[in-house]
Amino acid sequence: MSADPVTPPPAPAFRRQGDLLLLSGQVGVDENWRPVGGSFADEARAAFANVRRVLAEAGAQPDQLLKVTAYLADLEDWAGYNEVWLEEFPGRRPARTTIGARLVPPFRVELDVVAWLGATP
Amino acid sequence: MSADPVTPPPAPAFRRQGDLLLLSGQVGVDENWRPVGGSFADEARAAFANVRRVLAEAGAQPDQLLKVTAYLADLEDWAGYNEVWLEEFPGRRPARTTIGARLVPPFRVELDVVAWLGATP
Amino acid sequence: MSADPVTPPPAPAFRRQGDLLLLSGQVGVDENWRPVGGSFADEARAAFANVRRVLAEAGAQPDQLLKVTAYLADLEDWAGYNEVWLEEFPGRRPARTTIGARLVPPFRVELDVVAWLGATP
Numbered sequence: 548m549s550a551d552p553v554t555p556p557p558a559p560a561f562r563r564q565g566d567l568l569l570l571s572g573q574v575g576v577d578e579n580w581r582p583v584g585g586s587f588a589d590e591a592r593a594a595f596a597n598v599r600r601v602l603a604e605a606g607a608q609p610d611q612l613l614k615v616t617a618y619l620a621d622l623e624d625w626a627g628y629n630e631v632w633l634e635e636f637p638g639r640r641p642a643r644t645t646i647g648a649r650l651v652p653p654f655r656v657e658l659d660v661v662a663w664l665g666a667t668p
Numbered sequence: 669m670s671a672d673p674v675t676p677p678p679a680p681a682f683r684r685q686g687d688l689l690l691l692s693g694q695v696g697v698d699e700n701w702r703p704v705g706g707s708f709a710d711e712a713r714a715a716f717a718n719v720r721r722v723l724a725e726a727g728a729q730p731d732q733l734l735k736v737t738a739y740l741a742d743l744e745d746w747a748g749y750n751e752v753w754l755e756e757f758p759g760r761r762p763a764r765t766t767i768g769a770r771l772v773p774p775f776r777v778e779l780d781v782v783a784w785l786g787a788t789p
Numbered sequence: 790m791s792a793d794p795v796t797p798p799p800a801p802a803f804r805r806q807g808d809l810l811l812l813s814g815q816v817g818v819d820e821n822w823r824p825v826g827g828s829f830a831d832e833a834r835a836a837f838a839n840v841r842r843v844l845a846e847a848g849a850q851p852d853q854l855l856k857v858t859a860y861l862a863d864l865e866d867w868a869g870y871n872e873v874w875l876e877e878f879p880g881r882r883p884a885r886t887t888i889g890a891r892l893v894p895p896f897r898v899e900l901d902v903v904a905w906l907g908a909t910p
Contacts, residue, residue, distance in 0.1 A: 558761050563734075564732065616901070685855055685905035739888050771864075
């Protein structure tokens with residue numbers, strides 16, 4: 548069963564200037580802005596898939612993702628978030644911050660990311 | 669009727685290093701740090717006016733504003749925030765993230781912005 | 790009396806690319822990830838000590854710290870946070886944003902920082 552689409556925020560998925568790439572907050576929706584629903588892990592995986600899609604669209608390599616700030620609607624999902632995090636980053640990991648915040652329903656996680664497109668040192 | 673001034677945070681309105689410009693969180697106060705009060709939209713417009721004033725002071729062009737993170741004290745103001753957002757950015761828009769957070773009273777919105785002062789690609 | 794260690798987040802303390810340095814959220818723990826406990830000020834000082842330790846590890850000078858976002862579990866600690874802030878930055882200060890958010894217990898404050906390692910203009 549598909550959920551109703553949510554209204555996309557009136558903002559681009561990313562802005563890049565020079566080597567700095569900043570994304571709009573990514574949530575667990577499909578390409579039609581329908582919340583993917585399912586378990587917390589399903590939703591978090593969909594949010595990370597959107598992050599990767601936007602990074603690719605902006606011309607960034609996965610290793611150029613420097614920081615992930617995760618907003619969790621329920622801090623009880625911290626352990627679940629860690630599981631998805633470890634799946635998503637089997638190699639070199641970004642820095643991260645994870646805090647509890649209120650999110651527009653029905654979302655349980657929103658991801659804020661910063662990338663740098665210059666050469667890897 | 670004017671509200672009493674709030675205590676300004678002991679921090680500069682911005683710091684710039686190289687092309688990176690980071691602002692302190694901007695709220696809806698006048699030049700004497702009096703909360704502007706009024707409707708949510710009035711307060712949000714005043715917060716954006718402060719963002720623009722600080723960007724100008726730092727030598728940034730409006731289009732160099734890459735990202736706006738908005739903290740809302742009440743997520744019910746999400747639609748009201750979108751209205752002000754569309755007024756503020758009739759042209760090219762920054763990336764954005766909007767979450768619910770607790771704010772020092774009496775503020776309902778606080779804006780965190782990142783700008784990049786290098787040449788537009 | 791020492792608290793039990795908390796589980797460190799599975800992420801590096803920092804990532805640097807080019808001149809941009811982003812840290813993982815820093816909290817008031819000792820080198821074995823034991824919460825330092827004590828007063829709010831004790832905890833905030835320990836979190837700032839961790840920020841400074843990571844900045845040094847990453848090769849940054851204290852003045853290259855451009856922005857500090859503080860997440861407070863209880864906004865009543867705003868005044869206490871300001872006291873520690875003034876101790877920590879007797880000279881030039883970073884820009885800052887301070888909001889209330891839910892944090893993984895037992896933490897009352899988490900610090901998110903951005904530094905820029907290029908030459909000071």
